[in-house]
Amino acid sequence: MDPAIGSLIVGEVLPRVLTIAVAIAGGVAFANVLVSFGAIQYIxxxxxxxxxxxxxxxxVGSAILTTAASTTAGYGMLAEYRDSGLLDDRATLVAVTINTFFGFVQHIFTFYAPVLIPILGLRVGLLYVGxxxxxxxxxxxxxxxxxxxxxxxRNVNPDAMADVEGRPRADxxxxxxxxxxxxxxxxxxxxxxxxxxxxxxxVYTLVVLITATYDLEAVTGGAADPLASxxxxxxxxxxxxxxxxxxxxSGAVTIAPLVQDGTFTARAAVATMLIGGIVSFTVSTFKRSIPFQxxxxxxxxGTKVIVVNTSLKVLxxxxxxxxLLAL
Incomplete structure (x- = not known):
């Protein structure tokens, strides 16, 4: 194996895969505990x-709430419910969609509040996060x-979880x-x-190797110009x-001084970052969504989940x- 490839696998693939694996194991085990001890009804x-x-x-409520603490754990719980037959595909897609806000809540405490708002300033930061x-x-x-x-x-089977070995009996x-x-x-x-x-x-190995070989920014960066125009x-x-x-x-660091010198109003800055978010779906879908889903x-x-998630986000x-632009 090429030493560079081995370095990528050890440095990028394995840490991310192990992190996700731990979160999934914990999420599914947590779901099992909730059901086994009857706590599920209260949560x-x-x-x-x-x-x-x-x-x-x-x-499904437990998975939705768990997503606020760990998106991976919440998804792992939903996967367990789908595999058990509790949810069919349509019901699972609805549950995944409802999960969206709770996944966002997690990022408020881990990224938006401690990182992005201090960079952008209180006014622009709160407007963007809001x-x-x-x-x-x-x-x-x-x-x-x-x-x-x-x-x-027809889309749910309430008895499915009880039918799984080790679950509480239906009575x-x-x-x-x-x-x-x-x-x-x-x-x-x-x-x-x-x-x-x-x-x-x-999947993560393939993604890391491809992104290390090809310049994805050169492929998608041109989309910004017509959007801004x-x-x-x-x-x-x-x-x-x-x-x-x-x-x-890096985008927040770039735009922050342009807000301070008057190049951007607060609304224009937020609109620019939202457009950057739309453009980023090309890269984030390939680098993160596809491997994860x-x-x-x-x-x-997984393709169905990606299509639904991406379509609703873009909409x-x-x-x-x-x-924002109309105000």
Missing amino acids: AALSKPLTGPANLPEE TRAGISLAITATGVVAGAFLLSE GGDDRTTSEKLREAGRGGLEKTREILPRLVV VTGLPSAAVPVIVIYAFDTT YGIWGAEF WISIALAG
Whole structure:
């Protein structure tokens, strides 16, 4: 093996795959524990305003809330529910869509508040984060409405989780000891991880090798110019869009002084970053979404998840962008 390739695998592929594997194992084990100890009914009650109108079973509420702490763990729980037969494909897509806002909440504490807002300044930072929050909330609301109209009893099987070996019986009885419940919960998490891990390794390795060989920025960077021209943003928006599309932090660092010297208003700055977000989907889908979603769901259903997620993001970002430019 080429030493450079080996270095990429050891330095980039393995750490990311191991991180995801740990999160999936923990998420699935957590879901198993919730079901085994009956805690699911209490946690799920918090998400009833979402799962109820969307015609989703209460168990899905735990995955939705878990996403706020770990997107990977939340997705791992949904994959468990789909594999068990609790959700069919349509119901799983609705649940994934509703997950969007809770995935955003996680990033508020890990990136937006500690990193992006200090770079952009309070006014621009809060406007940008508030806009992104509104977009995520709109996507979640879209999922709830979709579930209300598209889902029925045919799309869910409430008895499926009880049919899985080691789950509580349908009559509510469970004669397993606490240690047995914990061991079986952990075993379920490890089994799910072993199922997903080979796909993760293969796909991430291919992505890292391709991105190391080809200049993706040169391929997609040209999309920024016509986008900026159509919106009427300052010409300085073009390099910002390109930079932001490939690295959010660098894009924020680039645009911050341009806001301070008056080149951009706060709304124009946020609009520019939103366009950078749209352009970035080409790269982020290839580098992150495809490996992650294919690893979780497999290629066929993973493609459906990517198409739904990307379409709704582009739609609602475009609506938010139009609103900002119209003000």
